[in-house]
Amino acid sequence: MTVAVRGGGDAGQAPPLRRNGAFRTLWFAQALSQLGHVTGTIAYPLLVLEVHGTAAWAGVLGFAASAAGLAARLPAGFLCDRFDRRRVLLAGSLLRAAAMALLAAGAAAGTVPLAAVIAVAVVDGAILEPVRYAERAALRHVVRPEDVTTAAARGEARSQAAALLGPALGGWLFAASAALPFAANAAGHLMSAALVGRLRRPLQERRDGAGALRPGPRELLAGFGWIARTPQVRALVLASLGPNLVFGGVTLIILAAAHDRGESSAAIGTALSAAGLGGLAGALAAPALLRRLRPAAVLLGTAWLLPAVVAGLAFAPGTAAAAVLLSASVFTVPVLNALLVTYQVRLAGDGLQGRVFGATGLAMGAAQPLGPLLGGVGHDLAGPGPALLALAGLLALCAAGVTALPAARGLRHPEDRDPEADPAPGSSPRKGTHRDA
Template sequence: MRPVAEETTGTADTGRPPSLWRNRAFNLLWTGQCLSDAGSAMATLALPLLVLQLTRSPAQAGLVGTASLVVTTACRLPAGVLVDRFDRRRLMIACDAFRLVAYVLLGLAVVAGAADLAVILVVVAGGSAATAVFSTAEYAAVRSLVRPEQIVGAVARNEARSYGTSLAGPPLGGLLFGLGRALPFFGDAVTFLMSLVAVVCIRRPLQEPRPDQAPAGSAAWWQGLRFVLGNPFLRALLVIAAPLNMAFTGMIFAMTLSLRRSGLPPALVGVVSMILGVGGFLGAFAAPALQRLLRLPTLIMVLCWSTAALMAVSVLVSTSMVTAVPLAAAVFLGPAANAALFGYQAAVTPDHLQGRVVSVILLAATSAAALAPALAGVLLAHLSGRTAMLAFPVLVAVSAVTATFSTGIRSMSSRPTAPAPE
């Protein structure tokens, strides 16, 4: 594999590692995904609006989001196998090309008046499957694009990208949909084209050489699962990530319902959601500074316990907009934890297992998050708002206890050493 210095500039003579901002390969991938994520956020808003206009049915509009989530979850493990078996660059190019064509065809169908629920669901299902493969390949490729000491910073940059596009994409999607129903889908297709070009322009390999073909079928993903369960840190990551994701998703959902039941206008509820997004966006930029101040095990423990306490405070003021303040502070801390945990995962996992290990962890985390709205709804239906919402700080406390007592977390070093290729 080529040395990283071939696509970075200007630090070898100073004795300091090059800045991540000067890493050409990583910045190409990151910029392409900024555009692609923004386009996907536009389409995610526009798709249920389109279905609602076509069918006048909120239930069918909701079906679009459910279909996307179900397909993405179902494709996680197969995506990990593909990413470890085939060339990651070619997979990413194929996924972008597929999504580009799919959303151009959807836009043309909308213009021609031929778009119906069946057409929309086919595009959403295909696009979600391609996104599952692409995102797994992107996670796995980061380790090949940056120096070991920069992996955590690279994951933090990706966190900032995610929060930033989630803030910018939906308003832009709403604006374009108001100007023309097909525009958000054509716009999404353009962003996939830009992502494809960015991936093509990366000259460095996105994986280490693979002398042996990876096993196929169930044996392949079982190999990844066995590696996760056999590594103390990765086992702890599973137990930490799943409750954290469920808690954040459920808490935000329950908070939204609680504010509406207390009479807060929908516009102000939207402002609360924006405050949370801004908290995460700022937290992603603060993540590297937090990681420099604290050792990784201490950082994870502090963030988990702080998040549990801040969520509990948010519950106490859950009937007013003030509830967004402590919850935004908890969201602010989230990117640092994610960057530390997933950055460390990328460093300690052999390259030929990256895709499968990432897919196992993401499957556990996203499946837990998918159950959160249903859990919140059941709790709110049978308990008072504050009592129901207390379930989510308790979930975070499970993660905090794991972080405190797990040998896998306590053994984390500040600069993990990447395992040698096998």
């Protein structure tokens, strides 16, 4: 269907990023939200391990949270295209704040049923998706077209900084009190909502009633059709399947092995946070790397680096050594993520942005919920070393499959696309608009 456009945010008149107040406000709001989410990812399993004592139950929690996020991706993309993106951001922050406050109150009272911890993790994982897609889809309305790649890279830097600080923060807060990580998370979401409320710039094109999306399989699945017509995105999505399956399990195995050795929660969190240094460095280097290197070289290099690193983790003498290896492995991940976001923001029409993100996220994360489950069960049955070697073998098989893809070997920059790209159903007309760089 064609969306009738009646105006909207004029990103062509936006100032450069260094003077772009709307971008900074949106960036800081989501920084608080992401930091809280990452803090929770270590606080949840630590709470389960302390109360119930097995890595398998922590794996079940990780599986449930990941599955909820995965199931939410297509509906989340539809919500971001159907409703006002500012309201989506506000509602998401407020709902997550309420869920975290309830869990903090239970932890403070000393009564935290396993079902309650899993329920809050599920809510957090599900609501994360529309919030994330709404922020990404809003980029084209708050930054200039030529700034999209840099803005996407700064978003990746924010995510990597949260990954760096979040585990340490969660571990230290949990060491002080089991309730503190969740109370801090609730406060962060409230502050995020306050920042979003200050935004005045439109975050999407305005549409009349005839252009409003209606629920249905065709509209819900429209993003997959766009992916099918965009070979660069197809290659990146396929290359992500193996790492998304494996790394949730890898992290849980490292955490459980450190717990078995008697390391404190604060020490575990600090060591895992150090692994985020590589991701943060990669995010900061992404704009320069994407200007100088062929995307195909980055993609294939990453595909073969990851199995080597995971195999090395099986022989790491301790958590600190494991953190160094993880740091090396994640350097190129934000570079690839920035490239993917740039393709999506610049090539998909505004009326399809959310559904493209939802379809891409669903395809990339299809196997992700199995990672913590495989890691937790593998750790309990075979021990950390054999479990890590098995996951490394899976990654090697995936790397071989990616290398065999012609689209992966010939991956190009977004600027090398056909200038007459075909707009997908539900997108706004591309010709003559300032948003189509």
